[in-house]
Amino acid sequence: MNFELTPDQVELRDAARKLATEVFRDKADRWDRNEEYPEENKKLLCELGYLGLSIDEEFGGSGRGLVDTYLVIEEIAKVDLATAIIVHEQNVSPRIIATYGPPELRQRVIPKFITGELEISIAWTEPEAGSDGAAITTTAELNGDHYIVNGQKVFTTYGDRADMHLVYARFEPSKGARGIGTILVEKDSPGLTVHKIKHKMGVRGASENELFFDNVRVPVENVVTLGSAESSKGFVKTLNVYNATRVGMGVMALGVAEGAFELAREYMTVRKQFGQRLADMQGLRWMMADMWVEIEAARGLCYQALAEVDAGRADACLSSVAKVYATEMAQRVVLNCQQMFGGYGYFGLLPLERMLRDVRMLTITGGTTQTQKNAIANHIFGR
Ligand SMILES: Cc1cc2nc3c(=O)[nH]c(=O)nc-3n(C[C@H](O)[C@H](O)[C@H](O)COP(=O)(O)OP(=O)(O)OC[C@H]3O[C@@H](n4cnc5c(N)ncnc54)[C@H](O)[C@@H]3O)c2cc1C
Numbered sequence: 001m002n003f004e005l006t007p008d009q010v011e012l013r014d015a016a017r018k019l020a021t022e023v024f025r026d027k028a029d030r031w032d033r034n035e036e037y038p039e040e041n042k043k044l045l046c047e048l049g050y051l052g053l054s055i056d057e058e059f060g061g062s063g064r065g066l067v068d069t070y071l072v073i074e075e076i077a078k079v080d081l082a083t084a085i086i087v088h089e090q091n092v093s094p095r096i097i098a099t100y101g102p103p104e105l106r107q108r109v110i111p112k113f114i115t116g117e118l119e120i121s122i123a124w125t126e127p128e129a130g131s132d133g134a135a136i137t138t139t140a141e142l143n144g145d146h147y148i149v150n151g152q153k154v155f156t157t158y159g160d161r162a163d164m165h166l167v168y169a170r171f172e173p174s175k176g177a178r179g180i181g182t183i184l185v186e187k188d189s190p191g192l193t194v195h196k197i198k199h200k201m202g203v204r205g206a207s208e209n210e211l212f213f214d215n216v217r218v219p220v221e222n223v224v225t226l227g228s229a230e231s232s233k234g235f236v237k238t239l240n241v242y243n244a245t246r247v248g249m250g251v252m253a254l255g256v257a258e259g260a261f262e263l264a265r266e267y268m269t270v271r272k273q274f275g276q277r278l279a280d281m282q283g284l285r286w287m288m289a290d291m292w293v294e295i296e297a298a299r300g301l302c303y304q305a306l307a308e309v310d311a312g313r314a315d316a317c318l319s320s321v322a323k324v325y326a327t328e329m330a331q332r333v334v335l336n337c338q339q340m341f342g343g344y345g346y347f348g349l350l351p352l353e354r355m356l357r358d359v360r361m362l363t364i365t366g367g368t369t370q371t372q373k374n375a376i377a378n379h380i381f382g383r
Pocket of ligand 1: 121127131208361367368369
């Protein structure tokens with residue numbers, strides 16, 4: 001397999017790197033400290049077409065593959081995970097709609113996600129259904145030309161600002177997982193209330209929310225995938241998009257690790273103790289070498305998984321492997337890079353403290369490390 005980037009990919013990556021280092025880097029602390037959404041960054045991302053990188057050109061996107069899309073996201077994650085997540089999230093949900101949604105719905109909403117006129121959240125997790133995503137109890141019951149949605153969601157990223165929520169619900173409760181489908185619920189729908197969850201550890205430029213649905217009427221035209229045993233477009237198919245993109249969590253982790261590594265590398269060349277630079281101390285040099293090995297390994301796994309998706313050979317097990325390795329690796333790397341700064345690394349004056357808090361989320365969201373290992377073990381032993 002050839003991992004050499006094309007000249008076009010190099011140009012795309014370098015442009016994202018320039019934007020990240022010249023515009024996003026110095027503002028990253030602001031979103032964290034103020035728990036503020038990076039509104040001005042998002043505006044810029046829209047203008048540059050980054051929100052539609054992986055969306056087909058017929059909807060106003062760039063029609064690029066996931067390798068290209070995550071080359072951009074990786075560069076942004078090196079300096080600011082909260083901004084990288086905007087690009088990630090606003091590429092995932094529209095792709096679900098573009099892949100499985102009915103034509104009228106696609107045309108109505110996807111171009112607006114790309115321009116930033118509309119924002120979307122994914123409302124799947126419930127208080128009693130996290131890792132066990134098929135255990136959701138939210139229902140969507142047909143009533144004339146509307147569905148009536150009832151239930152509760154938790155941890156919905158951007159739930160307080162999204163114009164539309166991609167809600168996972170049981171359309172046919174008796175059909176088990178096959179009865180689960182997705183429907184777009186608009187933010188001002190009567191019966192929908194949103195509560196922001198407070199005291200978040202990291203990535204404070206994004207908010208998580210609880211959503212309560214009390215007899216919310218949603219037009220049938222807003223159904224993305226109908227949960228039905230007979231339907232070929234149900235729950236199982238939307239999982240394909242997640243299987244393909246959960247490796248995106250791995251790429252963002254890779255980006256944070258690389259950002260922390262570069263900060264440590266620079267510091268070690270100037271900080272002296274015992275009359276020598278940290279960069280000349282054998283114990284620390286080996287720590288850096290070990291981290292380098294892990295970063296290179298994570299990059300290889302992540303981009304191999306993304307290249308398989310782009311080639312139409314999405315490999316769910318490889319995506320899980322890449323996600324587990326890269327996200328766990330990033331925690332180790334950020335922690336060790338923080339160690340290089342001694343006492344200075346413990347304070348919020350340096351980005352390491354924020355990076356350590358930020359990177360923690362990536363082993364949890366998009367399928368926890370443990371559930372990914374279950375999937376890998378299922379692959380090894382058969383279910
Ligand atoms: C910052 C953040 C943003 C999020 N954004 C969204 C979002 O936008 N939309 C959304 O729908 N959800 C979102 N989530 C929810 C996230 O997907 C869930 O938190 C995750 O799937 C885990 O579910 P849980 O929290 O209920 O933990 P649980 O499922 O209760 O798991 C608890 C622990 O048990 C382990 N465990 C569970 N089952 C098994 C098993 N079978 N074998 C071994 N170990 C197991 C888990 O790995 C974990 O360590 C977000 C979460 C966070 C933290």
